[in-house]
Amino acid sequence: MSECKTTDHSTKLLFLGVGNAFSEGMDYSSTLMDDKVLVDPSPTCVARMKEVGIDLAGIEAVFITHLHGDHILGFPFLVLDYTFKVKRERPLQVVCPEGGAETLMKIVDLAFSGIPHIDNVEVEFHEIKEEDHGVQKEVVGIPYTPYSTCHGTILSFGYAIHVDGVDSPAVGFTGDTGPCPGLDGLAAAVKALVIEMAQEASNIPAHMGVDDIIALRKTMPADVTIMLTHHYGPGVEVKQKLETMVEGQIIVAQDLQCISLGLTI
Numbered sequence: 001m002s003e004c005k006t007t008d009h010s011t012k013l014l015f016l017g018v019g020n021a022f023s024e025g026m027d028y029s030s031t032l033m034d035d036k037v038l039v040d041p042s043p044t045c046v047a048r049m050k051e052v053g054i055d056l057a058g059i060e061a062v063f064i065t066h067l068h069g070d071h072i073l074g075f076p077f078l079v080l081d082y083t084f085k086v087k088r089e090r091p092l093q094v095v096c097p098e099g100g101a102e103t104l105m106k107i108v109d110l111a112f113s114g115i116p117h118i119d120n121v122e123v124e125f126h127e128i129k130e131e132d133h134g135v136q137k138e139v140v141g142i143p144y145t146p147y148s149t150c151h152g153t154i155l156s157f158g159y160a161i162h163v164d165g166v167d168s169p170a171v172g173f174t175g176d177t178g179p180c181p182g183l184d185g186l187a188a189a190v191k192a193l194v195i196e197m198a199q200e201a202s203n204i205p206a207h208m209g210v211d212d213i214i215a216l217r218k219t220m221p222a223d224v225t226i227m228l229t230h231h232y233g234p235g236v237e238v239k240q241k242l243e244t245m246v247e248g249q250i251i252v253a254q255d256l257q258c259i260s261l262g263l264t265i
């Protein structure tokens with residue numbers, strides 16, 4: 001595993017933001033996989049992609065874990081760019097929890113009502129229902145499996161994504177969740193896992209804390225990398241605890257950190 005290099009052919013994760021909903025001085029949580037799969041269009045993600053020169057036309061699919069503002073409020077800005085600045089050759093594919101299409105188009109309308117042509121951008125929605133848990137699907141040739149997670153009363157999903165086809169190793173994204181069977185299922189299905197750690201305290205059902213991460217890490221093979229995002233900016237002591245109390249790697253991701261996973265088919 002290494003920081004990304006332009007010559008790298010390994011699966012690449014660019015952390016566009018790693019902060020939780022309170023931000024705490026970090027950008028809001030969003031990850032770009034191999035420059036073409038965007039997981040959670042957070043409020044700050046479009047600005048960060050432009051900062052590092054990502055071609056927005058290259059985004060083929062957007063995966064949305066749940067419909068909270070820190071995960072979706074960048075969507076109108078993405079659509080705005082596709083309306084005026086960036087020409088897409090194909091419709092944008094959006095995988096989201098059931099009800100997401102209406103919510104997402106509503107926030108586009110609220111954000112930019114009256115702007116001409118904004119509803120001309122072609123978007124195809126793929127809504128995920130509770131019963132889709134564990135069922136492999138495909139979008140623009142990218143196989144993925146949704147896992148029903150536990151984030152209060154709203155519908156939320158983690159995703160195992162095979163960005164280079166069904167034979168490529170799956171990378172998991174938990175979205176917001178507390179410890180639960182759906183999270184365990186996702187963790188068991190992937191070779192690398194991007195996981196939330198919204199706060200220090202554990203045993204809060206809707207989010208993961210430090211001890212929850214350590215407990216989950218112990219259930220996973222040591223060669224599966226865990227990367228923490230949606231975090232509160234843990235200090236040195238917590239980072240040392242995470243590093244020393246468990247076998248296998250845990251990375252506390254930073255804003256605009258790019259991680260080359262070294263996964264091969």
Ligand SMILES: [Zn+2]
Pocket residue numbers: 020021068070071176230
């Ligand atoms: Zn969140």
Ligand SMILES: [Zn+2]
Pocket residue numbers: 066068151176
């Ligand atoms: Zn949330």
